[in-house]
Amino acid sequence: MRLYNYFRSGTSFRVRIALNLKGLSYDYVPVHLAQGEHRQDAYRAISPDTLVPVLDVQGQPDEALLSQSMAIIEYLDETHPTPPLLPADPLGRARVRALAQTIACEVHPVNNLRILQYLGGPLGLTEAQRADWYNHWVREGLRAYERRLQDLQALRAASDLPPSVYSYGDTPTLADCCLVPQVVNGQRFGLVYEDLPLTLRAYEACMRLDAFERAHPRHCPDAQP
């Protein structure tokens, strides 16, 4: 497999984690977003929406270029079921997907590079206004994530289960694949997480796993300071 991605892209980071958790090796193909490499013709031929990541699953039963990080991770989970990244029961799956989508549909889309560039370019916002924008939506989203974790822990406590190690239960899931890159991105922007104890605990548990650590932007071949 071949992963077209960028070290600092949160959605790329999600897929790197999932590939590592599944024990799947892949070729790392860097696409330099900050230099606009994704908008050049060579990459357009690979990614019609000019976004990263794209997973080329050549050599697998399917020959295809897959896009959208959550769709890619669900595909990996269906085609390589061990270890599972979603619970076996529909309700558990709905809860893990809702956690993942809290990040992927509420937080990340309003704070990615192209949005920040549009705020600074066509809208002419100052650096401080862009920082306020970023902090507002990331904090709003991560607080919602924390409340979800609180509700889930209360359900576990009611069934005499110990607290979750990760976002949902004792193994990392799709939710953690989305959470960790968002937390790491927030760290880069100086976000403080002191009022998000369950979220931070899940993040820290993940980062003790080699699959998450190896996927971190700092270990990517295209990493820059």
Next chain:
Amino acid sequence: MRLYNYFRSGTSFRVRIALNLKGLSYDYVPVHLAQGEHRQDAYRAISPDTLVPVLDVQGQPDEALLSQSMAIIEYLDETHPTPPLLPADPLGRARVRALAQTIACEVHPVNNLRILQYLGGPLGLTEAQRADWYNHWVREGLRAYERRLQDLQALRAASDLPPSVYSYGDTPTLADCCLVPQVVNGQRFGLVYEDLPLTLRAYEACMRLDAFERAHPRHCPDAQP
């Protein structure tokens, strides 16, 4: 089942479509977003992130409040498999999910009510600037959707298959549940779709189905002109 939702919310509209496609009846509980009803304590107890929709699946095998529209639709598809809203094969599922996420992760999040309110409030943008913002991201996203449909049609043509009736194949999927509300929302903002023929064809095929028409905001009990 009970659906907490708002007539004009695109994510609510998605779930109404899926419930109708599955032939599932539900109680419609309106939550007046424009009046801030979602931020009041009564609704906070139901939805920790104060978002619509929430599906209360009381009376089903699970007793739970489900949130995040795509997670809800996948849950409905797993617990009520007929008619399916995702293809049976992993590659087809990945493609339908990628289409859905093109809307749900790239377009909708940057154009929903709370974002437009923040642009007008704290950032003090003019009406015209907000309209430009809206049009820019919706057009960008729908063009990406159109390119995906072009690629999928080319694959079908290469296998001597006729063009898709809906976004993916001959039955409506999760992708259509996401597409149709976005198109309807764009119509309200005066968006022109003339350069999106495949997207518009899929939209029109959907709107000929009673399940989509009945879910339209204009038929909701809380609809306003």
